[in-house]
Amino acid sequence: MFPSAAPVILAVARVQRDTGTFRYAFAPTWVFVGAYLLIWTLFGGLSYLGALAASELAQQVPWIMMNAARIGGGILVLAGIYQLTSLKRVCLAKCRAPQDFILHSWGKGYSGSLRMGLKYGIYCLEVTGCSSSFFFPWG
Amino acid sequence: MNIAAMALLTVLIFAEKCFPPGARIAQFAALALILYGTLVIIVPAALPLSGAGM
Numbered sequence: 001m002f003p004s005a006a007p008v009i010l011a012v013a014r015v016q017r018d019t020g021t022f023r024y025a026f027a028p029t030w031v032f033v034g035a036y037l038l039i040w041t042l043f044g045g046l047s048y049l050g051a052l053a054a055s056e057l058a059q060q061v062p063w064i065m066m067n068a069a070r071i072g073g074g075i076l077v078l079a080g081i082y083q084l085t086s087l088k089r090v091c092l093a094k095c096r097a098p099q100d101f102i103l104h105s106w107g108k109g110y111s112g113s114l115r116m117g118l119k120y121g122i123y124c125l126e127v128t129g130c131s132s133s134f135f136f137p138w139g
Numbered sequence: 140m141n142i143a144a145m146a147l148l149t150v151l152i153f154a155e156k157c158f159p160p161g162a163r164i165a166q167f168a169a170l171a172l173i174l175y176g177t178l179v180i181i182v183p184a185a186l187p188l189s190g191a192g193m
Contacts, residue, residue, distance in 0.1 A: 003149075004156040069186040073179030080172030083165050092165060095156050128152050 002037070008098040008120060009033055012113075015102055021109075028113040035117025036124075043125055091126035141187075 012032050017025035058064040064071065082088055094101055101123075107116045151168055155161045179186040 004153045007157065067183075069183035070180050072186050073176045073183070076172050076176030076179060078176075080169045080174075080176060083169030083172065088165065089162065092155060092161065096161050124156075127155065128148075 002040075005036060005120070005124065008101060011098040011102055012116070015106070028110055031110050031113040032117040032120075035114045036121040039118060039121030039125060087126060091123045094123045095120075095127050
């Protein structure tokens, strides 16, 4: 999901450079990117643990093994329904408009950049998070 | 993890986030997921599981 964050990262870098608070604009920008990546790394780790637990469970309960594809189908339907919820819609709108996000969520200094990165990461996770469960059927 | 499924998801999210009709793409994806999921529930063989390739 990293490439799709590029427009926001570039916008943050531009605002940092133009405000000139920092001698090197890339430093707070990297704090922002780091916080964003932290959210995704945590999510990736949790998903992996979830997948391990699910496959462990599947080995103990034959019913899950026999109906693995059907359960996968159910997850796909749930992911589709999630796509239509207002949570997904609101977060997608936030994720899509970097100027708007920066205007309303701008944080000063390194701690502000950190907060902003975490917030943006969580918004984007909401956009993708449930759709990512759509890996599991194939996983 | 299936690389093709991951690539597909990445393209979808990128399109939702970066292309002008993003919200519409999300709705289209919703419809596609629901239809395909329903198909898999009825015909489980429609879902290529890991090891079987895609």
